[in-house]
Amino acid sequence: MxxxxxxxxxxxxxxxxxxxxxxxxxxxxxxxxxxxxxxxxxxxxxxxxxxxxxxxxxxxxxxxxxxxxxxxxxxxxxxxxxxxxxxxxxxxxxxxxxxxxxxxxxxxxxxxxxxxxxxxxxxxxxxxxxxxxxxELRPGAVQVQRKENIRIRKDDFFIYIKEVNLDDERLEGIRIHELKRDGFFPVRRILAQSGFFVDEGWVLEDVVEQVLDRKEDGVFTVRSYPAFAFDVGLNLSDFERIRSAASEMGIxxxxxxxxxxxxxxxxxxxxxxxxxxxxxxxxxxxxxxxxxxxxxxxxxxxxxxxxxxxxxxxxxxxxxxxxxxxxxxxxxxxxxxxxxxxxxxxxxxxxxxxxxxxxx
Structure with missing residues (x-):
């Protein structure tokens, strides 16, 4: 120089x-x-x-x-x-x-x-x-760091979500298992192709619900719904950390x-x-x-x-x-x-x- x-x-x-x-x-x-x-x-x-x-x-x-x-x-x-x-x-x-x-x-x-x-x-x-x-600042927020293959434990529910799209406010590939409070045996299972967020929770689409028959052990009653309202206490704001996922990864x-x-x-x-x-x-x-x-x-x-x-x-x-x-x-x-x-x-x-x- x-x-x-x-x-x-x-x-x-x-x-x-x-x-x-x-x-x-x-x-x-x-x-x-x-x-x-x-x-x-x-x-x-x-x-x-x-x-x-x-x-x-x-x-x-x-x-x-x-x-x-x-x-x-x-x-x-x-x-x-x-x-x-x-x-x-x-x-x-x-x-x-x-x-x-x-x-x-x-x-x-x-x-x-x-x-x-x-x-x-x-x-x-x-x-x-x-x-x-x-x-610490938002202790109630869901600890979700990716928008694919999400697994959440919420109260008595085990939830699997294949993909979350925050921009469109939609969910894809949803599986929900509800367990007995006194054990790990499932009493209800919900399968949905997709869903979207609303103020009260989620609205699931193309739903198949399997509910345990209380009269007969091990027997599940199967019902289908074109749409199904589901409130598990998780809203769009609970998934906001997904937006920070890329910032936590290097190039x-x-x-x-x-x-x-x-x-x-x-x-x-x-x-x-x-x-x-x-x-x-x-x-x-x-x-x-x-x-x-x-x-x-x-x-x-x-x-x-x-x-x-x-x-x-x-x-x-x-x-x-x-x-x-x-x-x-x-x-x-x-x-x-x-x-x-x-x-x-x-x-x-x-x-x-x-x-x-x-x-x-």
Missing amino acids: TRLDLYVCREMVRYFFILLLMVVVVFVVVDYLSNADRFFAAGLSGYKSIYYVLLKLPREIIHILPLCFFLSILAALGMVNRSNELIALKGGGIGPAILLRPVFAVAFFISMFGILLADTISPMASAEVNAIRYG RELWRYMHKIEREGFDVTGYRVDFFGKTAFPFASLALCFLAVLISLRPSMKKNMAVGMGYGIGIAFMYWICYSFSMSLGYGGVLPAAFAAWMPNCLFAALGIYGLLGLD
Whole structure:
């Protein structure tokens, strides 16, 4: 690396860590205060409450890395532009494109750091966060971590659910065994092809019910119903932890699990989108660095850096909207999973490169 590369890298890294520290401190304070009533109601100690908030940091850091790096480029190169160092570079025969080299190097390093967090520390921290959330903050919640092959013990019922779709609020492949209170002998069995959630519980469809005849031991009476209301005290909110399942798996673990359940015949659209999202989002730093360089080297940045920083925040916000919308289309099956996750990166990188081609 040349001295110019080292100088630009040092300035970007310095601003990056300042911004990252500020955002982390604000997040910890705001998150603790917003959940303080839940901590007090659950009887969590001050140490456990702080521990719970800090465990959220790895996942949040992955989300804010691109924004902090984007703003650090604007700050570092904006100062280069404002202090006439850019004019000195041009006078020495060095074009502004040379500044892309250190920016790209740091962006690549930060993207790799984000991938490492997403595959190692973040899943472990998310698992601990969910254990505290559903074990101590919401002790009555059902401990369900996957949406396939779910087995639940609830009072006198043993329940098996082949698949739960939270988006459609539906259940598939349901088997319910009701046991005697004084033993393990089944007194009723319910088989249903599907079902859906209602306020009062579940409505099962295409139901076969087998009830033990109390007059004759070992004899079951069989009835069929097109629809059957069933209330076991489990509602849609009790299955919310399923949404956190992907966050508790690293990139490699999610890849293996996705292919495992796909071979078993389950729909893996959601997991596939989550997988490509985990691999694509950390590279937002690389995708946005071109636009950051473009904004920081414009003549308007020399006169008013605040306006340039405002543009930067606006662009980062637009990227987040585009990413969220594209991922939603992926979850809905409108777009292929890989395209839904990587499309925002490709779009914003293309816009940045196109703008830099016209930069003097």
